[in-house]
Amino acid sequence: MIAFERGLHQDGFTQLDVEAFEACPSDSIDFAVMERIEQEPRFPGVVVPLAAGWSDVGAWDAVWDMSNKDDDGNVARGRVIFEGSADSFAHSDGRLVASKDRVQEVKAMVGRLKAAKGTEAQDHRKVQRPWGFYDSIDHGEHFQVKRIVVKPGAQLSLQMYHHCAEHWVVVRGTALVTRGEETFLVSENQFTFIPLGTKHSLTPVKHRSK
Numbered sequence: 001m002i003a004f005e006r007g008l009h010q011d012g013f014t015q016l017d018v019e020a021f022e023a024c025p026s027d028s029i030d031f032a033v034m035e036r037i038e039q040e041p042r043f044p045g046v047v048v049p050l051a052a053g054w055s056d057v058g059a060w061d062a063v064w065d066m067s068n069k070d071d072d073g074n075v076a077r078g079r080v081i082f083e084g085s086a087d088s089f090a091h092s093d094g095r096l097v098a099s100k101d102r103v104q105e106v107k108a109m110v111g112r113l114k115a116a117k118g119t120e121a122q123d124h125r126k127v128q129r130p131w132g133f134y135d136s137i138d139h140g141e142h143f144q145v146k147r148i149v150v151k152p153g154a155q156l157s158l159q160m161y162h163h164c165a166e167h168w169v170v171v172r173g174t175a176l177v178t179r180g181e182e183t184f185l186v187s188e189n190q191f192t193f194i195p196l197g198t199k200h201s202l203t204p205v206k207h208r209s210k
Contacts, residue, residue, distance in 0.1 A: 177192055
């Protein structure tokens with residue numbers, strides 16, 4: 001209560017008082033609040049019995065227990081493909097992985113990926129090009145993040161896309177960027193935007209040694 005009362009309340013946001021919050025005992029809400037209702041004036045209220053199942057979802061087995069399962073008792077969150085698994089919980093942010101003791105079964109998984117038109121069955125994450133390579137770091141329904149490396153003396157080929165725009169951030173060196181009729185430099189930690197339907201290219205700039 002003290003941490004709340006001394007906290008910062010502004011624009012619908014509350015920030016607890018740090019000093020008062022750190023001084024609070026590490027008690028569960030059951031002991032600190034619920035069991036003291038009606039026993040102290042600070043906690044008015046009513047407690048009634050409830051005959052129902054209960055889980056505080058404090059571990060991954062509890063998440064599995066409360067989730068919908070497939071015919072083999074598996075639960076998937078994100079991009080997951082089960083093969084020979086039962087009563088398992090798997091969570092993925094996008095990358096597919098396999099147990100090291102079952103890597104010989106990857107061939108069967110590739111067949112399933114091809115049937116589902118999965119990108120992993122067609123392209124490696126790191127794709128070589130005449131000008132260098134790109135590494136597909138992350139992707140989703142409406143976005144893709146790539147790390148692009150252009151070799152010195154090479155040029156990212158002139159191209160144009162009608163279905164996607166691009167945001168370029170230079171993380172090392174300096175790039176000569178062509179965007180439509182414009183040509184300009186983008187240095188380290190700077191960025192530029194490529195709109196839909198705009199021809200664009202990139203060339204690394206070689207710095208002269210002093």
